[in-house]
Amino acid sequence: MLRTQLYANPENVFVHNAILTSCSRHARKTALVDTSCRRRITYAEYGETIERLARGMVAAGVKPGEVVAIFLSNSWEFCVSYHAATLAGAIPTLLNPSYREREVRYQLQNSGAVLLITDAGNVKGIDLSGLPNLRRVFCTREQGSGSEPFCNLLRPVGTSSPKPSQNSQSTLAALPYSSGTTGLPKGVMLSHYNLIANVYQFLGPGGTPLSGDDNILCFLPLYHIYGLNVILNPALTLGATLVLLPRFSVEQVAGFVTQESITMMPLVPPAMNALCLAAEAGQFPKDHRVLWVKSGAAPLAPELPRRFTALTGILVLQGYGMTEASPVTHAGFLEPDLYRPDSIGHPLVQTECRVMAPEQIDEPAEKAAEVSTGQPGELVMRGPQFMLGYWNEPSATAAVLRDGWYWSGDIVTRDAEGFFRVVDRRKEMIKYKGFPVAPAEVEAVLLEHPAVRECGVVGRPDAAAGEIPVAFVALRDGFAPDKKMEEALCGFVADHLTSYKQPREVHFVDSVPKTASGKILRRELRQLLR
DSSP, rough: HHHHHOSSTTTTHHHHHHHHHHHHTTTTTTEEEEETEEEEEEHHHHHHHHHHHHHHHTTTTTTTOEEEEEEEOOSSSHHHOOOHHHHTTTTEEOOOOOOOOHHHHHHHHHOOOSEEEEEEETOOOOOOOOSSSSEEEEEEEETTTOOEEGOOOSSSSSSSOOSSSSOTTTEEOOOOOOOOSSSEEEEEEEHHHHHHHHHHHHSTTTTTOOTTTTTEEEETTTHHHHHIIIIIIHHHTOOOOEESSSSSOOHHHOOOHHHTTOEEEEOOOHHHHHHHHHHHHHOOOOOOOOOEEEEEEEEEOHHHHHHHHHHHOEEEEEEEGGGGGSSSEEEOOOOOGOTTTOBBBOOTTEEEEEEEGGGGGOOOOOTBBBBTTTOOOEEEOTTSSSOOOTTHHHHHHHHHHHHHEEEEEEEEEEETTEEEEEEEEEOOEETTTTTOOOOHHHHHHTTTSTTTEEEEEEEEETTTTEEEEEEEEEEEETTOSSSHHHHHHHHHHHHHSSSGGSSSSEEEOOOBBBBSSBOHHHHHHTTTTT
């Protein structure tokens, strides 16, 4: 075991306290650079704004344990809203800013959010009426109908932030939504202890080389657990400078890499591939200071990191995890004798792993036999970073958390040196550019179309995106399986779901293969794509 020590003791450390302590320690340093509004915020200013906004939330009626929804792109307002919500004793739930009305209403209603922080452009055309718990909506830069100005929450008030009534292991610090292994998105209950323990795991000796001297460029969405707890929280804990981009753009990344003296960037494989193409075209700066990048959220093709390093001189550290693990469980190394960019590396400190044979998946993890070295099996883990469970989903929780062990649904190998590699997935989820797509969610929308009798959705391997959603549709009598119908179905899904969930292809079939119990046989659908 190469990793044996945490960065610090995570016991009863709350996320906002870790950040506020850093704000006091690094008061004069730049904490955030928000490129969307050209604003630079020092640590002293950031800490003061967190405390002011938390008091504003309490004055606005937010009570400890209630849910505050944040529906924003990468911005200083997102960051301060997240940390202020936890200081106010609330549970932040984070929404993808590209979500359509159906997805927004589902998460707001399922989480029971009482307050929404957003911007007019995000909620334009979205009906927020009839949500039983939602009491108030605040917009940051442009006002929407029925909303209040975000700046009102920053006005001086006489209230104070509540003291935690429970310890950090019991108090939720984030409620991100994940597709899990099947079905509609589920709220993942992550405690303060989960998040802080994970940050301290990969900041510890031999974890990852993040430091307070880093200038980090982040275009990964902060609503995603990768952006939130691999970048935002650790960067601000260390006293690093975080440069925020609202979205990925090769031109902007190339410009800010030199302009802000960037030393580190988190990536996903499609972005790495795009930067390779830019470097080949002479569009990536040669005089950069970037020492390494982290790749995560989707499998990394073995040749891609080698190509990226050859073109840019930047080393690649691949990691692995999931929302349910806050999210990191494994990470690679940059030391020459341990450098394996095609591997997800070794487990983090205090992360126990077992690799189970397929025939053992119904056995308790403590009793089940592991596969031999080099053989594939399901990755089963436990550690301080794993979630408390799914929000109001006890059966879904019990399916993946068994006797304290998390069953990942991913098939891995472990070599003689202890390096893990992901080789397959047992679960149904599609990964499009690192974003999870639950086939059941897309199928539910397709089934609402009057022409669809039954359908099944699977992922097709794609060099640029990792996987793309592909739909197999059996039509009702009287509807023609032609190009016009394909376009109509794709357009129907586009009206209801964000872009990455939309099928890129529709194949018409007489019937969708199912088991005797009615479960879709996705393996057979995938075989039709070959």
